[in-house]
Amino acid sequence: MADVIKKATRESYGETLRELAEEYENLVVLDADLAEATKTNIFKKAYPERFFDCGIAEANMMGVAAGLASCGKIPFASTFAMFAAGRAFEIVRNSIGYPHLNVKIGATHAGISVGEDGATHQCNEDIALMRTIPGMTIINPCDDIEARQAVRCAVEFEGPVYMRFGRLAVPVINNSDYKFELGKGVTMRDGKDVTIVATGLMVNEALQASEILGKEGISARVVNIHTIKPLDKELICRCAKETGVIVTAEEHSVIGGLGSAIAEAVTECCPVPVVKIGVNDVFGHSGPAVDLLKQFGLSAENIVSKTKEAVKLK
Amino acid sequence: MDASTKKDLQKKACKVRMGVIEGTYNAKSGHPGGSLSISDTLTYLYYNKMNIDPENPENPDRDRLVLSKGHTAPALYAVLAQKGFFPEEELKTLRHIGSALQGHPCINIKGVDMSSGSLGQGISVACGMALSGKLDNKSYKVYAILGDGEIEEGQVWEACMFASHYKLDNLVAVVDNNGLQIDGKITEVCSPEPITDKFEAFGWHVITADGHDFDDIDRAFSEAETIKGKPVAIIQKSVKGKGVSFMENQVGWHGKAPNKEQYETAMAELNAQLKELEG
Numbered sequence: 001m002a003d004v005i006k007k008a009t010r011e012s013y014g015e016t017l018r019e020l021a022e023e024y025e026n027l028v029v030l031d032a033d034l035a036e037a038t039k040t041n042i043f044k045k046a047y048p049e050r051f052f053d054c055g056i057a058e059a060n061m062m063g064v065a066a067g068l069a070s071c072g073k074i075p076f077a078s079t080f081a082m083f084a085a086g087r088a089f090e091i092v093r094n095s096i097g098y099p100h101l102n103v104k105i106g107a108t109h110a111g112i113s114v115g116e117d118g119a120t121h122q123c124n125e126d127i128a129l130m131r132t133i134p135g136m137t138i139i140n141p142c143d144d145i146e147a148r149q150a151v152r153c154a155v156e157f158e159g160p161v162y163m164r165f166g167r168l169a170v171p172v173i174n175n176s177d178y179k180f181e182l183g184k185g186v187t188m189r190d191g192k193d194v195t196i197v198a199t200g201l202m203v204n205e206a207l208q209a210s211e212i213l214g215k216e217g218i219s220a221r222v223v224n225i226h227t228i229k230p231l232d233k234e235l236i237c238r239c240a241k242e243t244g245v246i247v248t249a250e251e252h253s254v255i256g257g258l259g260s261a262i263a264e265a266v267t268e269c270c271p272v273p274v275v276k277i278g279v280n281d282v283f284g285h286s287g288p289a290v291d292l293l294k295q296f297g298l299s300a301e302n303i304v305s306k307t308k309e310a311v312k313l314k
Numbered sequence: 315m316d317a318s319t320k321k322d323l324q325k326k327a328c329k330v331r332m333g334v335i336e337g338t339y340n341a342k343s344g345h346p347g348g349s350l351s352i353s354d355t356l357t358y359l360y361y362n363k364m365n366i367d368p369e370n371p372e373n374p375d376r377d378r379l380v381l382s383k384g385h386t387a388p389a390l391y392a393v394l395a396q397k398g399f400f401p402e403e404e405l406k407t408l409r410h411i412g413s414a415l416q417g418h419p420c421i422n423i424k425g426v427d428m429s430s431g432s433l434g435q436g437i438s439v440a441c442g443m444a445l446s447g448k449l450d451n452k453s454y455k456v457y458a459i460l461g462d463g464e465i466e467e468g469q470v471w472e473a474c475m476f477a478s479h480y481k482l483d484n485l486v487a488v489v490d491n492n493g494l495q496i497d498g499k500i501t502e503v504c505s506p507e508p509i510t511d512k513f514e515a516f517g518w519h520v521i522t523a524d525g526h527d528f529d530d531i532d533r534a535f536s537e538a539e540t541i542k543g544k545p546v547a548i549i550q551k552s553v554k555g556k557g558v559s560f561m562e563n564q565v566g567w568h569g570k571a572p573n574k575e576q577y578e579t580a581m582a583e584l585n586a587q588l589k590e591l592e593g
Contacts, residue, residue, distance in 0.1 A: 028449070050449075052445065052480070054472075055472075055475065055476070055479075057469075057475065057476070059434075059435075059438070059468075059469040059472060060438045060441070060469055060472035060475075060476055061438075062438070063435050063436075063437075063438020063439045063441070063442065063469070063473065064438050064439070064441050064445065064473075064476060065442060066428075066438070066439045066442055067380075067428070067438065067439040067440060067441060067442020067443040067444070067445070067446065068442040068443075068445060068446050069442070070421075070427070070428060070439070070442070070443060071374070071442070071443050071446035071447070071450075072374065072446070073446050073449070075442075090432060091435055091438070091469070094429070094431075094432040094435060095428075095429070095432075095435045095438070095439055098420075098429050099420075099421040099428065099429040
């Protein structure tokens with residue numbers, strides 16, 4: 001494992017924006033005094049005339065993005081997930097979602113892996129919030145390769161998109177020939193006893209868990225749901241039918257996120273037990289990201305133990 | 315402004331007010347007070363100032379208007395209908411199921427540039443439109459119409475910072491200063507005064523005007539066009555409920571529809587005003 005390449009998806013975001021700038025002349029980037037952290041500074045450096053710092057004023061930034069989009073620009077509004085989905089929720093709903101404007105929201109520093117900054121900045125609610133907005137597309141990529149393609153896909157797609165990126169450098173698990181398809185889940189590993197549906201940095205943990213489970217005689221399928229909305233219900237229902245139980249894994253609250261979306265889908269098409277792994281309705285706290293992930297059960301070990309319990313529910 | 319243009323605008327504004335009463339009466343809800351206070355300004359802008367064409371409502375070079383105080387949609391709809399964006403008959407369907415005319419402006423309505431109504435948001439959107447115009451070297455103007463109560467929203471001041479920082483001199487914000495909000499006088503609820511000083515402190519060029527005098531409105535918007543390098547705020551003194559005697563300066567008419575008797579009285583008053591203008 002020594003040669004595993006690690007990269008934070010926020011870096012993939014900043015770099016891809018710079019790459020897309022030549023191709024899309026109407027692409028502009030907004031930030032709220034976090035360009036160093038969201039990595040939009042990479043774009044800013046190359047295209048300063050197309051970068052607009054809005055200062056520490058996220059509500060206004062979302063509104064400005066809406067106005068730009070209404071005039072044909074493709075604005076990427078960037079800040080931490082806490083402020084993009086949290087503070088600016090109502091502006092995203094009413095000024096972007098309701099008029100269905102072509103705004104791309106680049107939300108970095110999502111989840112508990114923000115680390116030392118602690119609970120005020122660890123957003124475990126953004127997926128839940130964004131899911132409730134009609135017509136909002138939500139993408140939560142698992143690694144650098146997927147994140148790059150997700151940004152590219154977002155710029156080509158017409159309509160509002162919420163993209164969720166992390167602060168922590170995470171292993172690159174996809175191959176360079178990987179093809180991202182919006183709204184289509186990816187079966188990363190086949191299995192027949194249980195399906196582990198994961199998103200974001202939990203996909204890698206799920207793959208490791210599946211490996212361990214295999215050695216213990218449990219054949220665990222791993223599905224990567226990078227697009228949480230619209231959800232690939234067809235794939236999820238097929239997994240429910242074929243494996244009879246689902247475990248979900250996300251770096252987000254167990255309320256309203258991927259696990260909830262999967263449970264909602266499964267209850268309608270093929271009711272099977274759904275066991276959710278995520279942040280259990282508590283606030284985070286300060287600490288190194290890797291330690292926090294372990295402490296909050298966002299680890300391969302916890303997936304292994306929860307999956308063993310889950311298969312007994314069949 | 316010459317006398318005949320002024321009289322023509324007065325007549326049109328009177329008809330807009332009739333549209334407001336017609337719409338809110340048939341809807342059995344809505345916001346006549348603020349709609350009547352902004353009727354003259356909207357009439358002036360759509361008839362005398364803005365570059366817009368009902369035959370080409372999506373023209374990228376058009377001037378844009380964001381009714382940030384979106385609850386006064388009845389006045390906007392009445393002007394748009396009179397301009398021919400949609401049939402005036404539709405005003406009676408305001409707020410009805412199946413009608414295009416939503417309780418607050420919706421971008422899907424022909425002639426409406428932006429959905430609005432959650433207060434404080436429209437001015438940010440107008441900033442985005444103005445910035446886009448700058449980036450594309452277009453000469454269009456963007457008008458944002460705000461209530462004086464609305465400017466209590468913090469987002470308004472975020473937008474004000476942004477507009478002056480990026481020197482959006484193609485943006486004009488109008489504050490409809492009728493002095494009243496739902497819970498009472500703005501000075502008694504949670505005062506946003508001094509309004510003029512605030513906008514000036516945020517780096518805006520501020521013009522004050524009488525929101526019911528077309529000569530003064532014209533003076534203000536003409537001055538706005540000469541300002542370079544900074545956004546312009548026009549603080550317009552106005553009367554909530556203007557044009558309908560029993561609604562004037564009454565907080566209670568912020569968000570209440572007239573009943574049949576009140577409707578008939580209001581329409582009779584407005585018809586009399588129109589007759590006098592035509593006579």
